[in-house]
Amino acid sequence: MSLVADGVSAGYRGRRVLTDASLTVEAGETVGLRGPSGSGKSTLVRVLALLHAPETGHVILDGERITGTRHRVPASVRTRIGVLFQSPRASADPRLTLEQLIAEPLLAVRHPRDLIAGRVAELADRAGLTADLLARRPHAVSDGQLQRACLARALVHRPRHLLCDEATTMLDASTQALVASVIIGEQRATGMGVLVVSHDPALLERWADRVEDLTTVTRSH
Amino acid sequence: MTDLLEITGLTVRFRLRDAVVQAVTNLDLTVRRGELLAVVGESGCGKSVLAHALLGLLPANAGVTGRALITLPPAAGVARTSTDRTFVLPGGGERPGDRTVVLPGGGERPGDRTVVLPGGGERPGDRTFVLPGGGERPGDRTVDLLGCGETTLARQIRGRRIGLIPQSPATALTVVRKGRRLLAETLKQHGRDPRLADQVAAEAGLDPADLERYPFELSGGMAQRLCTALALASDPELLIADEPTSGLDRPLVDHTLDLLRRRCDEGAAVLLITHDLAAAERVADTVAVMYASRIVEHRPAADLFRAPAHPYSQGLLNALPDRDFRAIPGHPPMLTALPPGCAFAARCTRVTDACKVQPAGPVACHHPLTTAEVPA
Numbered sequence: 001m002s003l004v005a006d007g008v009s010a011g012y013r014g015r016r017v018l019t020d021a022s023l024t025v026e027a028g029e030t031v032g033l034r035g036p037s038g039s040g041k042s043t044l045v046r047v048l049a050l051l052h053a054p055e056t057g058h059v060i061l062d063g064e065r066i067t068g069t070r071h072r073v074p075a076s077v078r079t080r081i082g083v084l085f086q087s088p089r090a091s092a093d094p095r096l097t098l099e100q101l102i103a104e105p106l107l108a109v110r111h112p113r114d115l116i117a118g119r120v121a122e123l124a125d126r127a128g129l130t131a132d133l134l135a136r137r138p139h140a141v142s143d144g145q146l147q148r149a150c151l152a153r154a155l156v157h158r159p160r161h162l163l164c165d166e167a168t169t170m171l172d173a174s175t176q177a178l179v180a181s182v183i184i185g186e187q188r189a190t191g192m193g194v195l196v197v198s199h200d201p202a203l204l205e206r207w208a209d210r211v212e213d214l215t216t217v218t219r220s221h
Numbered sequence: 222m223t224d225l226l227e228i229t230g231l232t233v234r235f236r237l238r239d240a241v242v243q244a245v246t247n248l249d250l251t252v253r254r255g256e257l258l259a260v261v262g263e264s265g266c267g268k269s270v271l272a273h274a275l276l277g278l279l280p281a282n283a284g285v286t287g288r289a290l291i292t293l294p295p296a297a298g299v300a301r302t303s304t305d306r307t308f309v310l311p312g313g314g315e316r317p318g319d320r321t322v323v324l325p326g327g328g329e330r331p332g333d334r335t336v337v338l339p340g341g342g343e344r345p346g347d348r349t350f351v352l353p354g355g356g357e358r359p360g361d362r363t364v365d366l367l368g369c370g371e372t373t374l375a376r377q378i379r380g381r382r383i384g385l386i387p388q389s390p391a392t393a394l395t396v397v398r399k400g401r402r403l404l405a406e407t408l409k410q411h412g413r414d415p416r417l418a419d420q421v422a423a424e425a426g427l428d429p430a431d432l433e434r435y436p437f438e439l440s441g442g443m444a445q446r447l448c449t450a451l452a453l454a455s456d457p458e459l460l461i462a463d464e465p466t467s468g469l470d471r472p473l474v475d476h477t478l479d480l481l482r483r484r485c486d487e488g489a490a491v492l493l494i495t496h497d498l499a500a501a502e503r504v505a506d507t508v509a510v511m512y513a514s515r516i517v518e519h520r521p522a523a524d525l526f527r528a529p530a531h532p533y534s535q536g537l538l539n540a541l542p543d544r545d546f547r548a549i550p551g552h553p554p555m556l557t558a559l560p561p562g563c564a565f566a567a568r569c570t571r572v573t574d575a576c577k578v579q580p581a582g583p584v585a586c587h588h589p590l591t592t593a594e595v596p597a
Contacts, residue, residue, distance in 0.1 A: 037442055037470040086468070089389075128552050144264030170467045172263040172496035173540035178548035199470040202499075206542035 001027035001062050003048060003081065003161040003193055008057035010043050018043045020057065021218045025161060025193040030184075032208030033197045039214045041197045042086075045165045048195070049083045062160065075109045082159030084179075086166035088146035092138045098149040099124070099134040105156050123152035126182050144175040151179055155186055162186075165197045180207055224292065225459060225490045226252040226275075231287035231367070233267070233274050240557040244270040246514040248287070252459065252492060257485045259493040259501035259522065261537070262511035263553055268494045269388060271511075272461045275366050275492075276385055277374040289366040291459065293382055381411065384452035388463040390444035394436035400447050401432035404454060411455040425450035426476040441468040449477065453484075460484055461492045466500055478504045498541060502526045510534045513554055513564035517585045530589040533565045563587070 005023045018040030025031045035041050046052035050069050059066045085091040102120045127148040138146050168176040198204050204211045228250045235242035244267045252258050260268045273279050387393040405415035419429035427446040466474040481491045482504045505522040518531040529535040536549035551568035562577040571588040580587050
């Protein structure tokens, strides 16, 4: 079990932001990724999450080379990767309650409806979301509460790989520690591999098994 | 330092369909000229509501009571007193006598830095500051931010005497205008030279070349710095910075914090609202820790970070990755259903019957930690 970026170059509309990046996250390990602003960290996460097609190179998921992105990848493959983004606001549908938000990935793959409520309740409990919060929509909760719902959503498919893109940057110290502890708990239980992208050296030092610098995992041309 | 802003009994309630959100409760705070006050706490504790209440930016379902008195100099310029001091801050541009020095980096010296040492003489963009001495000055006026009404806030206070660096910079900018036009227009509005746009942008850490972009072409960090530049354009007495460092990488965080610190050293006051304890520790003079709508500890920053007295402050510090990296057990109470007495009691290890009564004071706790209980 591993998630590998193999010589990935990527960009947007012809503007290349990432050149020949290679990175491996093995099952059960936590890899920290740092790099200056604009060095392509988020782009690498989007490529690994199968959300953005690389110009060259490949994503290799559990030994299988992936072609295509988004809905062109079978759901059974896509759901092996969970993503937690930096901005919970930008990654939450404002029309859904937090409960619907967490359940949505299960509904999207036609998970048996009678099993969904139980799974949502279990994850909401681990993320510390009370019933009152679950009934609210994003505008009526704080960033920290919304990010905890996004965390529950990211884990709802029991992903083998979790990508955290600056996912705790906007959180207070206690909520950050809570999010990290939920992820570490899931990792211990399932052997999930975790990629943590962060600017915070203290956080990476504490959380990650090893820390990679994006400027060293890319080869400049 | 003289008091610039005196908040007493500030209370904010939001009326929802079936509940009342107690966002800020009976808050007392004083901000002095030259002081950097950081308000820290978990998300949803009411810190941002405090900022918005002071600027009259709350939505219509908010009820605000209390007073927030700001002392402003007379409308036409600053009246001098004998204890006032004058400072000249350097602007951009070269001046006669400037010398360039290269500071060596290590190894093949990729880290070499070039520093310009100032010579004498004036340069374009130099600004003069008057630091108020003590005592009242002729013509000082006091305005209650909570009672003066929208007209006064809009015409005299917001964006003029009080600058705001908003929490979501991307949504705070006019998307159809380039940064340069936004900034030049704002400078002009405040009686300053629109040609200073480059300099003000650079002061905020934004490459002047990025002023040629539309807001939607800016990264989150760039938009943040453009908002900072806009807030600085009026040279406000009080700068309210609502999470100004979120989304910035470490060098830019440091730059922004240094900028806020410099504002204070020039005699302005800064209210820094942040969840980033490391940021608060770096630049704040005083820190107010907020929990469930109330300030639970308000002390000099050095004292608080060395020896937090409120169990909540201690828990928050212990959650830092370079300390215990352990979350405070339990969750903050709902602001729609705050318990009577101390709101932290349910999560606190020191709780007794006394905690059923709301504690008060600079350390709002019946059982504060003594310095002996805090490991050095």
